[in-house]
Amino acid sequence: MIYFYAFCISCIKVINVKLQVKYCDRLKGNIKVSGSKNASLALMACCLLTNEEIVLENFPNILDTKNMLKILKEIGVKSKYNVFKKTLKLKTIKIIPNLITKNMKKLRASYYVMGGLVSNRLNFESLYPGGCSFMNRPIDYHLNAFEKLGYEIEKSEECIKFKTSDISDFPIEIKLEKPSIGATINILIASVKRFNKTIIYNPALEPEVIQVIELLNKMGAFIKYDNQKIIIKGVERLHGTKFKIMPDRIEAGSYLLLGLAHPTSKITLTNVESKYLEEVLTVIRKMGGLINIKNQSIELISPTKLNAIDVVIDIYPSFPTDLQQILTVVCTKAEETSTITDNIYVGRFSQVKELNKAGCTIDTLDNKIVINPTNLSGTTLEAQDLRCGFACIVIGSIANNVTVIEKSENIFRGYEKILTKLRKIGIPIKKIE
Missing domain, CATH: 3.65.10.10 (Enolpyruvate transferase domain)
Structure with missing residues (x-):
């Protein structure tokens, strides 16, 4: 092999x-x-939630996944890619909480790494995500949710500073003004290891979001959803698993x-x-x-x-x-x-x-x-x-x-x-x- x-x-x-x-x-x-580009980028970030190995099957060999992997490598993730079986193995060794890297600018989905660091209650700085520039696409939904999850956010023209603040043990409700795939996934990643319950109202429920829910549940999370909301009951620890990308x-x-x-x-x-x-x-x-x-x-x-x-x-x-x-x-x-x-x-x-x-x-x-x-x-x-x-x-x-x-x-x-x-x-x- x-x-x-x-x-x-x-x-x-x-x-x-x-x-x-x-x-x-x-x-x-x-x-x-x-395999799905949009699903794979979110699923890759989930490796930051455990120190055990994650194996992604049907993995797409494209430029966006390459750049996402560069970011993960820079912050402490090791990887193995099997070109014949189209599988990617990811294992987080020790997280280096720093997202001041040019690779953040190369794709919009780099913001999922922010969610992974938030889930681990780390202080860090990050450049803004890049990707397609067909219109002004702020990430306010993401940042507002991170604040609700106990972070102080300081934005400047060049970067964003994330600092842990009050960690609430009470249930938290986050209502999205409009369904957002990226924000929904980032809240899932960021809140899955909270002590208490997190509820997302008006979430996006695209197939790629469901894929993230399925992977997290397979890793040991407790997440349920219906057409109006997603309920995340926090767990202390997640484990590795194998998962097939749609x-x-x-x-x-x-x-x-x-x-x-x-x-x-x-x-x-x-x-x-x-x-x-x-x-x-x-x-x-x-x-x-x-x-x-x-x-x-x-x-x-x-x-x-x-x-x-x-x-x-x-x-x-x-x-x-x-x-x-x-x-x-x-x-x-x-x-x-x-x-x-x-x-x-x-x-x-x-x-x-x-x-x-x-x-x-x-x-x-x-x-x-x-x-x-x-x-x-x-x-x-x-x-x-x-x-x-x-x-x-x-x-x-x-x-x-x-x-x-x-x-x-x-x-x-x-x-x-x-x-x-x-x-x-x-x-x-x-x-x-």
């Missing part, structure tokens, strides 16, 4: 990468969906929408859970796509012509905001005008600028866009963020002439072996200097 202590992205250079994409008529082939529902949705944009295509996704994609599959069917589900696979047969659609983006199980930018590109292929309203992130429309470069006219009004049918033309685009990057790939694959995508390193943050998978279904794509 071969293990690698150095966690690396498989032979991919991810600095100043440009991609060239050419038009492709019909897609055909199979793609194996990787398939990435956003990656699966990305490839399904890519296939939908190409008439008469036939692609099959394996290692996928259709129950997490019900609204995505509903939208695809409404636009004319044929979906066949069998065990852990989804087959898509795209129509000759696409129907227009009016979609509202909202919290799970509604259509996910992470697929909104990609759906926008698909709508340019519809017979009539489509609309998309994003109730999660007002202004998450970086793809509109890129579509305008390719010849599409899109009307924007607050959190709503109107997409007109357009024959797109190849040009130079910019992957302004992760999902915008995949949207640019879809643009390039349906546009006339050649498309060049700059800042493509953003795409490698969240899609494992993306070039291999795209070529496998017929997309002419390559890295260029």
Whole structure:
């Protein structure tokens, strides 16, 4: 058995990468969906809650997980990655409470490490998290919750100082103004070892949140939830365990929408859970796509012509905001005008600028866009963020002439072996200097 202590992205250079994409008529082939990016980043931080080994199965080899591992290593976590079995072993040796590291800036989910240090009642300083910059995304929900859990928070332009204050033995109630996946997970991590009970009202209950609850319970936590609240009964000690990461529902949705944009295509996704994609599959069917589900696979047969659609983006199980930018590109292929309203992130429309470069006219009004049918033309685009990057790939694959995508390193943050998978279904794509 071969293990690698150095966690690396498989032979991919991810600095100043440009991609060239050419038009492709019909897609055909199979793609194996990787483990969930969003779940894995939160699950990795849970290793800070025990000094025993955590084993994560179906682990995605992507840039974001690499950067998360760098942070964990800097604060005292050892790791082993098996590239063949796709398992990651994590073991916290001795926590070094310092998050003043440039790696915090490389991904937004780095804030889960804050929750791990809060759970251990440590004083520390941290840089602000990074990640996609499609809009101003404060972490006030997280910091307010940490204050309720007994921390003094001091914010400056450069960093945040965390200092333990009054440790309450009484039950604590935290009500989120809006359901937030990140804040819900961070409260779970931060409060699971409290002496008393913590209740989160109006929590996010996305599948990735449930994964964290399942892992923590497997580690010895006592957490229950319903549609209105999560109840965490604190435990003194958590133990190690083995846990399988769910398939990435956003990656699966990305490839399904890519296939939908190409008439008469036939692609099959394996290692996928259709129950997490019900609204995505509903939208695809409404636009004319044929979906066949069998065990852990989804087959898509795209129509000759696409129907227009009016979609509202909202919290799970509604259509996910992470697929909104990609759906926008698909709508340019519809017979009539489509609309998309994003109730999660007002202004998450970086793809509109890129579509305008390719010849599409899109009307924007607050959190709503109107997409007109357009024959797109190849040009130079910019992957302004992760999902915008995949949207640019879809643009390039349906546009006339050649498309060049700059800042493509953003795409490698969240899609494992993306070039291999795209070529496998017929997309002419390559890295260029």
